[in-house]
Amino acid sequence: MTNEELWQAVLAQIQLNTSQANFATWFKNTEISSSKGGRVIVLVPNSFAKEWLENKYNKTILKTLHDLNEEIKEISYTVGKNKLRILKKELEELPETDQLEFQEFRVNKETNLNPRYTFDSFVVGPFNELPHAAAIAVSKKPGLVYNPLFIYGGVGLGKTHLLQSIGNETAKNFKKKKTKYISSEKFASEVVSSIRNHQMEAFKEKYRGMDVLIIDDIQFLAGKEKTQEEFFHVFNVLYENNKQIILSSDRPPKAISALAERLRSRFEGGMIADISSPDFETRIAILKTKAQEKKIDFPDEIYQYIASVIQKNIRELEGALNRLSMYQKLNNQKPDLETAKKLFKNMLSSPHVVVTPKKIIQGVAEFYDLREKDLLTASRKKEIVKPRQIAMYLLRQELKGSFPFIGRRFNGKDHTTAIHSYKKICRELEKDKKLEEEICLIKERIFIS
Ligand code: ADP
Ligand code: MG
8 A cells, every 4th residue: 555545545544433623634745755664754845734733633543544544653744845745755765665645756867758658548538639649649749840849738538648648659650869858847946056056067968958848737848038048049950950849838928928939930830739628428438447457346326426526637636546456445334325425525516605704713723722712711821812813913904803803702891902903914924824723724614614
């Protein structure tokens, strides 16, 4: 079982017994960053989540993990965001067999290609037919048909999969040609470090020598003037030598103004193709294909349910399958429709959320593990004063409540107290990043509950 699967299993289990607000607040963006020698390290996005998981959920998490893998005896939580960096560091210490589980790390260091992404595993439907056909054509005759090939579309719709598939194909069929895949962020940081280390010539040399250059997510080049310039030079040299260039972005080229302006005429000779959202039938086809790859199988009504709930993002479709599969492993039975509905309730977006003063006060109280009553009293205890000020701040900020109204809500306090609280939090927000995060988390839970 990979760490990701393990964690999915924990999340699935916890979600069944936790309110939606709590689940979203404390478990969003968490993951297992390593599991070794009975010790699991859980990566959490901020120190509040760390504290809460340690104090309130540790037992449940440990029990679930232990049920899945008896060797797990200990958990520690660390705050961190950069999954790749941390994972890589820890990977170096892991035994060989564990490493194989991380498909992402079978990535070829030279080409940055991940063998997992192939045309074979790519489901084609009306929504991605054109970019798929173009990708196939380009991979058969790199540099000779559509050049550049520009593929755009929203998050999780298969851009990277398609780009990587082209790379894998050309690397396989044209062994003499140099293929390279790179994200635009990585490209940008290479530019920066080459400048810093006075190695710009070597940088240019390297990229001019490419036969198939794939740059993913070029929207991130927006605003990076120097990088754009280097990109532009590389692009021109390759283009003039009939080398294949493949680009992706989350928006059409004309929406990336500065960049596109210079490249516009070039794009005309190439192909611009967009991936839209998959239709219902294709979503089901994708679910079934992925299930087959993972050697799992669920009743049709479940696929239909998932496909009706998750409409815009293929990555989320995959995530849903993983969750169901974990549920099955953990409970030794196939989930039925009711269970599936429970598991995915937080994926249903509620179209209209009504925020009330009660919800705000409740949300703040729950967040700090206080009783609502405590918030409303005149207590001067530090643990209560700050949450109370935050509640007042939110009543003003989110509900546009008048200060006298806010004062009255807090057991008839004077409006000056409300003003003072509001201003104090505003001031602190300007310099306190942690407070900002804290309030964000509180808001999230108010808005989704
Ligand atoms: P993007 O780069 O557009 O954000 P990705 O290429 O990373 O999206 O796709 C997200 C996930 O969905 C990947 O795991 C990918 O394999 C899968 N996926 C996307 N499109 C398809 C498809 N048409 N057929 C099969 N899997 C797909
Ligand atoms: Mg991508």
